[in-house]
Structure formats: C-alpha cells, structure tokens
Amino acid sequence: MNTQYRNFFSMGTRLDAVFINVNEKHADNLIYRIKNDLNKLENVLSIYKTDSELSMLNRTAYKKDTAVSPDLYEAVRLCLDYYKLTNGVFDAGRAKLTGSSGRDGRNTQRDNSTLMESSGIGLVEINEKDKSIRYHGKNVKIDSGGFGKGLAMKKVKNVLISEGLGNALISFGESLILAMGKHPHGNYWPVAVEGIFQKQSVARVASLVDQSISTSGTGFVDVSGVFRPSFNIFDPRTGNTINDPMTVSFISDDPIEAEILSTSLLIDRGCLPEVFDTSGKEAFAVIYDNDMNFIVREIL
Amino acid sequence: MxxxxxxxxxxxxxxxxxxxxxxxxxxxxxxxxxxxxxxxxxxxxxxxxxxxxxxxxxxxxxxxxxxxxxxxxxxxxxxxxxxxxxxxxxxxxxxxxxxxxxxxxxxxxxxxxxxxxxxxxxxxxxxxxxxxxxxxxxxxxxxxxxxxxxxxxxxxxxxxxxxxQRMFNPRYLKAFEMINRGQLGDITQIRAYWHRNNDWRREVPETGLEREINWRLYWDYSEGLMTELGSHQIQVANFIKKDFPRRVTGTGSINYWHDGREVFDNVNMVYEYSDGSSLIYDSMISNAHYGYEEQIMGPKGTMELEAGKMYSENPPPAPGILQLLNNIEHEIFDPLPLGGKSWIPETAVKEKGEYIYEVDLExxxxxxxxxxxxxxxxxxxxSDVLLREAYYAAIAALLGNMAIKKGEVVTFPEEYIL
Incomplete structure (x- = not known):
C-alpha cells in the first residue's frame, strides 16, 4: 500500500492531503495541480489580499457595473442561489456587519442597524449577459469566508477525478473534509465528530464515500476548559450573534453545499425549505446541556 | 548562562x-x-x-x-x-x-x-x-x-x-546538519546582511595613529565590510552550498560617512554558485534596524540562522491527520477525529516558525x-575542510570588492581554485 501525504497553506488555513495507492511522483504532480488551482482561486476570492478580484469588486461595484472573471461571477451567483435557498440565512454580502455584540465591541447597535439596511447579498445584482456585478447598497461587501473553502475543495475534487484518483482524503483546516473512495482498510472513510468539552468523546461517526463533511462551530474550548465564543457566527437577518456552544455538520457529495449549509444550519436549523432534496445528505447538530454533556440532534 | x-x-x-x-x-x-x-x-x-x-x-x-x-x-x-x-x-x-x-x-x-x-x-x-x-x-x-x-x-x-566561529556554534551546526539532510530541499537562494549604525571608528588617543588605530577604514590595511563582516556570512553560505561562488557582481560606495575614510560604507553583492543559485549579500553602517541575518531558502522551507528559526513551506500535519496516517500504516480502521476539544473552527494558521536549537547559548x-x-x-x-572554508570565503569577499571597483562581473580565477 503506497500512501502519500502532502500539505500546504491555502485560503488562510492548512490543507492536508492523504493519497492512497499513488507513487511519490504522482502525488507531487497532484499537489502541484491542486496548489496551482487554489492559488488562482485565492487571487480571485481572498478578502485578505487587497489586490484580489473580490477585494477590488468590493471597492468598485457600488452603483457601477463591474465586469468580473467567470470564477468570481460563478461564486457570486452561488451566493445568491444559497441566499434564496436558506431564506436569507446564508448572506455573504454582510462582511461589514459584526453581529449584535460586535466582534470586538466596536460596532454600536445603531451602526449595525444602518449596516443592516445598506448591506447584504440581496442588494447585489448580477448580469448574465456581460458577466457583470453591481452593488445597490453602499455597505455591501462580499465575504468569501463562508463559501471559499467549499469552492476550493470542489476544485480539488475535480483535479482528483481528472487524474483518476480513486481513494484520497483531503482536509481543509479539519473543518471541511473531502473523502474520495474509501479508507485502505475499510469500505468507507470514518470521520468522527467529537464533543468539544470531552476529550476524545465521539458524538457521531460519519461514514463517507465520495462525500464531503463540513463542521461549523460557534467557538472553542480554551486550555482551562472554558467555552470561548468566536463571535463570528451571526444571523444576518437580525444581526444577533450565536454564542451558545454548538457545532453543526453537513454531509453532501458537493463540498460547496456542505460548507455553506453547515454554517446556515448553525444559525437556523429550520432554514431549509421542505422541498429541499435530502437524498445522499446528512446533517446533525451537537449541542450541550447545562452540564456540558453533548446531545446529537439530527437535522435532515 | x-x-x-x-x-x-x-x-x-x-x-x-x-x-x-x-x-x-x-x-x-x-x-x-x-x-x-x-x-x-x-x-x-x-x-x-x-x-x-x-x-x-x-x-x-x-x-x-x-x-x-x-x-x-x-x-x-x-x-x-x-x-x-x-x-x-x-x-x-x-x-x-x-x-x-x-x-x-x-x-x-x-x-x-x-x-x-x-x-x-x-x-x-x-x-x-x-x-x-x-x-x-x-x-x-x-x-x-x-x-x-x-x-x-x-x-x-x-x-x-x-x-x-560559526563553525563551532551549536545552533549553526544543528542547522547545517538539518539542511544537509534535505529539510529545506535544494538551496536555491541565500540572503544575508549585516547592518550597523555607527561610524566604525575607534578613538585615536594620539595624532599620527589614525591609520593604525582605524585600520579598518583604509585600503592599505583592510578590505572593509566585505572582509570584516561579509566573510563570515559568505563562509556560512559556501558551507551550506558545498561550493564556492563562481561569479560576483555588485555595487558599493561611501554614501553616508564622508569623514575621510577610504573603504565603502555600504556594499551590495550578488554571488552565483555553480548550480545557478545565488547569495544576495549586503552590508551597511548607516541603519541598524534589520541587524544581521542569514536566510537560507529552499523549496521546502526557510531558515534564519541568527534568529535560530526554521519556517516550513508546508505546515505541520493536523493532529487528526497524523493519527489517520499512523492508523493506515498499522492497518487500523479507526475514525479520523474532528471537531474535538482542541479544534478551532475557521481559524487561520500562521507560520510562526520553529526553533532550530532549543537551548539559548550565550x-x-x-x-x-x-x-x-x-x-x-x-x-x-x-582540518583541511575548515581551512578551505576560510580560504574560499576570504577570496569570495575580496572578489566582491574587485567587482565593485571594476564595475564588472568578476569570475573566480582558475588559479585560485584548490
């Protein structure tokens, strides 16, 4: 059995790749192609690079049609689709909004109410004909944080398929995992979602074959065992942050869907319409009682 | 200590x-x-x-x-x-x-x-x-x-x-050994610099002794920054490359300390090794902000030898992934742990580097x-190896000054290759 491991920094986090049954040269070629694709995507979508295409769009698109690349156009179209699907829970157009309590306390309630009115993906117009984008709110800023890694993982998946790789496991910061084929010693890839307060306590094991699992959380437990909300999960419809300890995991054959909907369901477990096609998909939340014991709640 | x-x-x-x-x-x-x-x-x-x-x-x-x-x-x-x-x-x-x-x-x-x-x-x-x-x-x-x-x-x-003395410094020895084992990959570029902010003068108690006391500032006695500072760092670069520079070009001048000295107060060099890799070197005495450093770069990582740190191009594996690799090797079919106590969702990873040598030696x-x-x-x-190191470092430093003075690319002379 020839297992190859590679990793590198990308999209603001760490990508780990485990390739099964490939030789060293093939693994190097795979990682070269993946890095190349992800570097290009990062240049389009990064909000940390001031010269990325998205950063430039965020600066120029208010009341002005801005022609964009096919990659960025598809990304914004995707944001609009999921905004509609989740009844406004997935809103990538509120980068300036930091939630009711404010990530660092800088935003007052008044600031946020002004931002609520003048931001949001609902104020973004796309033009299929000339692949242009226009913002109709002066505080619209698209944040790729909620969907960028999903798009990147889709590109990774495409590379692996085009290279004929059957079995592999790719992890993006351990919050988004793509499991291609199966584990070398089993019929699937077993991925355990653990409780955050109990070390090595498995809340649920997902059995993945050609699927992705994304897990979103509201914070982390520090070294003293105290839960620390990250204050970056908030309901874009109200501006209220979600500060209770909780994770939501979403399993799908589409890593973009997995990433976007794990965050959306963390905000509102009832946000999906009844007609949503759940075949081949799973979603579950890990919540905690007063004694910090976990309870697993199936969502789909 | x-x-x-x-x-x-x-x-x-x-x-x-x-x-x-x-x-x-x-x-x-x-x-x-x-x-x-x-x-x-x-x-x-x-x-x-x-x-x-x-x-x-x-x-x-x-x-x-x-x-x-x-x-x-x-x-x-x-x-x-x-x-x-x-x-x-x-x-x-x-x-x-x-x-x-x-x-x-x-x-x-x-x-x-x-x-x-x-x-x-x-x-x-x-x-x-x-x-x-x-x-x-x-x-x-x-x-x-x-x-x-x-x-x-x-x-x-x-x-x-x-x-x-860097050849006797435990931190450098450890770094040389790590580089030799291929931890940075093939070394493609080395950048080194030595910056100070002083006039490089010593007090002259009697008239007539200026040149003897401040010998470093005059060509009859000294080759200036290239030999006094640069030769150390060129030696380190040569040892890492297991080679000596085949060509050098560069500039130098007196651009700040206009006090009668003869040697340059700034030098800026590019050395080329036989495999096409380079040592980019500069030294100056009118700004000390960056101090001194040797930055060793390869496709797998970077080392800063003075700071004693290594920065990997590839981050350390995630703990869960390490466990998975271990399981595969030992034919164990256990779940890959995710979202546990140590897990921080959506957190950017910053590469802060690792210390090459864990003990801080004075x-x-x-x-x-x-x-x-x-x-x-x-x-x-x-030790012929140590002597050859010093020999090639000194000649490379001297060729640097020649390149500056001639305004040309200077090739390492055949007659001085041992």
Whole structure:
C-alpha cells in the first residue's frame, strides 16, 4: 500500500492531503495541480489580499457595473442561489456587519442597524449577459469566508477525478473534509465528530464515500476548559450573534453545499425549505446541556 | 548562562551531531574536549599576536577554558600590549615584535588578531617557525596571500585555523546538519546582511595613529565590510552550498560617512554558485534596524540562522491527520477525529516558525572555537575542510570588492581554485 501525504497553506488555513495507492511522483504532480488551482482561486476570492478580484469588486461595484472573471461571477451567483435557498440565512454580502455584540465591541447597535439596511447579498445584482456585478447598497461587501473553502475543495475534487484518483482524503483546516473512495482498510472513510468539552468523546461517526463533511462551530474550548465564543457566527437577518456552544455538520457529495449549509444550519436549523432534496445528505447538530454533556440532534 | 553551562550543553547536544559522518572528521574529538582533568594535564601554551580589541575578546574567552595558558603577548601599540599582559595576570611575557615571540620554544601555538594586511605574513612566518596558528578572519588581504597561507600549511603540516566561529556554534551546526539532510530541499537562494549604525571608528588617543588605530577604514590595511563582516556570512553560505561562488557582481560606495575614510560604507553583492543559485549579500553602517541575518531558502522551507528559526513551506500535519496516517500504516480502521476539544473552527494558521536549537547559548562559538583549537593542538590534527572554508570565503569577499571597483562581473580565477 503506497500512501502519500502532502500539505500546504491555502485560503488562510492548512490543507492536508492523504493519497492512497499513488507513487511519490504522482502525488507531487497532484499537489502541484491542486496548489496551482487554489492559488488562482485565492487571487480571485481572498478578502485578505487587497489586490484580489473580490477585494477590488468590493471597492468598485457600488452603483457601477463591474465586469468580473467567470470564477468570481460563478461564486457570486452561488451566493445568491444559497441566499434564496436558506431564506436569507446564508448572506455573504454582510462582511461589514459584526453581529449584535460586535466582534470586538466596536460596532454600536445603531451602526449595525444602518449596516443592516445598506448591506447584504440581496442588494447585489448580477448580469448574465456581460458577466457583470453591481452593488445597490453602499455597505455591501462580499465575504468569501463562508463559501471559499467549499469552492476550493470542489476544485480539488475535480483535479482528483481528472487524474483518476480513486481513494484520497483531503482536509481543509479539519473543518471541511473531502473523502474520495474509501479508507485502505475499510469500505468507507470514518470521520468522527467529537464533543468539544470531552476529550476524545465521539458524538457521531460519519461514514463517507465520495462525500464531503463540513463542521461549523460557534467557538472553542480554551486550555482551562472554558467555552470561548468566536463571535463570528451571526444571523444576518437580525444581526444577533450565536454564542451558545454548538457545532453543526453537513454531509453532501458537493463540498460547496456542505460548507455553506453547515454554517446556515448553525444559525437556523429550520432554514431549509421542505422541498429541499435530502437524498445522499446528512446533517446533525451537537449541542450541550447545562452540564456540558453533548446531545446529537439530527437535522435532515 | 555561563560559558561552563553553555559548554556542558554543547558537549551533550553536539556529541552525536559532530560525531556523525557529516562533520565529525573535521572537528576536534568531542569526548576529549569534555575531559577537563586530562586537558589540565596537557595544558596548551599559546602566544597572542595582536592584543587589541579582538585579541582581548579572544583572551576573555580563553581565560574561561581549562587547559589553555597564555604565555606570551605581542603588540606594537603599548597600551594594547599592557592590557594584554594584564589580562594574563601579568604572567605572560611581553613582545613588541612578533618575530621575537616566534623565537620562543615553549609555545605550542599562536593566535593572530592583527589588522588584515598582516595576517598572511605573520601566519606564514609562524607556521614556518613550527607553530600551530589560529588567525582571525578574513584569511588575508589578497587572493595570492590566501593561497600562500594555504600552501604554507601544506608545507609545514602545522594546524592553520581561521576564525570563523560559526563553525563551532551549536545552533549553526544543528542547522547545517538539518539542511544537509534535505529539510529545506535544494538551496536555491541565500540572503544575508549585516547592518550597523555607527561610524566604525575607534578613538585615536594620539595624532599620527589614525591609520593604525582605524585600520579598518583604509585600503592599505583592510578590505572593509566585505572582509570584516561579509566573510563570515559568505563562509556560512559556501558551507551550506558545498561550493564556492563562481561569479560576483555588485555595487558599493561611501554614501553616508564622508569623514575621510577610504573603504565603502555600504556594499551590495550578488554571488552565483555553480548550480545557478545565488547569495544576495549586503552590508551597511548607516541603519541598524534589520541587524544581521542569514536566510537560507529552499523549496521546502526557510531558515534564519541568527534568529535560530526554521519556517516550513508546508505546515505541520493536523493532529487528526497524523493519527489517520499512523492508523493506515498499522492497518487500523479507526475514525479520523474532528471537531474535538482542541479544534478551532475557521481559524487561520500562521507560520510562526520553529526553533532550530532549543537551548539559548550565550557563546557565539568563540569560546568553543578556542577550546577546539587547543584540542586540535593536543591531537596534532589539522582540518583541511575548515581551512578551505576560510580560504574560499576570504577570496569570495575580496572578489566582491574587485567587482565593485571594476564595475564588472568578476569570475573566480582558475588559479585560485584548490
């Protein structure tokens, strides 16, 4: 059995790749192609690079049609689709909004109410004909944080398929995992979602074959065992942050869907319409009682 | 941390390192180095030629080392001579002419810490007089002098060690070994710099002594920043590349210290090795913000040797992934853990680097180099590798100045390739 491991920094986090049954040269070629694709995507979508295409769009698109690349156009179209699907829970157009309590306390309630009115993906117009984008709110800023890694993982998946790789496991910061084929010693890839307060306590094991699992959380437990909300999960419809300890995991054959909907369901477990096609998909939340014991709640 | 503590840790940590195939045969026997009692019984008797500031610095270190005695001090400037003798507790015999010192028969070796233009003549005279020689860097003032020194060692069979103390610094040795094992991949570029913000002058107590005291500022005595600072870092780069630069180009000038000096106050060089990789080097004395550093770069990572840190191009594996790899290797079908206590969702990973060597040693290698020189004398073992390192570093530094003065790309001359 020839297992190859590679990793590198990308999209603001760490990508780990485990390739099964490939030789060293093939693994190097795979990682070269993946890095190349992800570097290009990062240049389009990064909000940390001031010269990325998205950063430039965020600066120029208010009341002005801005022609964009096919990659960025598809990304914004995707944001609009999921905004509609989740009844406004997935809103990538509120980068300036930091939630009711404010990530660092800088935003007052008044600031946020002004931002609520003048931001949001609902104020973004796309033009299929000339692949242009226009913002109709002066505080619209698209944040790729909620969907960028999903798009990147889709590109990774495409590379692996085009290279004929059957079995592999790719992890993006351990919050988004793509499991291609199966584990070398089993019929699937077993991925355990653990409780955050109990070390090595498995809340649920997902059995993945050609699927992705994304897990979103509201914070982390520090070294003293105290839960620390990250204050970056908030309901874009109200501006209220979600500060209770909780994770939501979403399993799908589409890593973009997995990433976007794990965050959306963390905000509102009832946000999906009844007609949503759940075949081949799973979603579950890990919540905690007063004694910090976990309870697993199936969502789909 | 005292030198003794520093040394003890060095001996513990580097016994395996220097005992291996990589460096072992070029270094003094580490086990013997550790044996204070044996060393005291075989005291090495040294003479110091040049007891100015650098000579005094070396003597400060020597005074900490058991088994070395300074029995003679020589300097042609009386205040330096007096200070040197004083540092031996008044025990050393005083000379103002090194040739008189070389007539003594009870001296095992000499330490030469004179201005650069005197390195070759005094070293060669000392070797031919039957003394082992430690000479401060850079090796000599011209390529021809460097070659003459090298040949004098071959003819006499005596030890000739040049003062590149980084070759005795545990942090550097550890880094060399990691680089040699391929942890950075093939080294494609090295950047090094040495920046200070002072006039590089020493106080001149009497008129007429400006050139003797501030010898570093005048071409008759010195080759300026390239030999005084650059040769150290070029030596490190050469050792890592296992090569010497084949071509060099660069610029230099006096752009700030317009005070009558002759040597450049800034130099900016590009050296090319035979595989097409490069050393980009600069030195200046009008800004100290960046200090000094050697940055070693390869496709797998970067090392900053002065800071003692390594930055991987690839981050360390996630703990869960490590467990998965271990499971696959041992044919275990267990779940990959995710979202547990140590997991932080959506957190960017920043590469802060890892320390190359976990112990912070006060000594920059100078004391260990002095102790090493004494041990080489006890073992009567010369290191041709260390001498070649110094030789190629010195000539590369000198070629740098030639490239600046000519305004041309200068190729390493065939006649100086050993």
């Amino acid at each position: 005292t030198y003794k503590q520093s040394r003890r840790i060095f001996l513990q940590k580097t016994a395996l390192l220097t005992g291996g195939l990589f460096l072992g045969s070029h270094f003094p026997d580490i086990r013997t180095l550790a044996n204070d009692q044996e060393n005291m019984a075989n005291t090495v008797r040294l003479g110091i030629i040049g007891s100015g500031s650098r000579g005094q610095y070396l003597m400060t270190h020597i005074n900490l080392i058991p088994g070395i005695e300074i029995v003679a001090v020589c300097d042609n400037y009386q205040p330096n001579l007096d200070k040197g003798v004083e540092m031996t507790g008044g025990k050393a015999e005083a000379f103002n002419d090194y040739r008189k010192l070389l007539e003594k028969k009870n001296i095992d070796g000499v330490i030469i810490a004179t201005p650069l233009h005197l390195h070759a003549v005094i070293s060669i005279d000392s070797l031919k007089a039957g003394f082992h020689v430690f000479c401060e860097k850079a090796m000599a003032k011209t390529p021809a002098e460097c070659l003459a020194m090298y040949n004098a060692q071959l003819e006499t069979g005596k030890i000739l060690l040049i003062g590149h 000594d920059d290698g100078t004391a260990l180099e002095m102790e090493g020189f004494a041990q080489m004398i006890r073992e009567n073992r010369h």
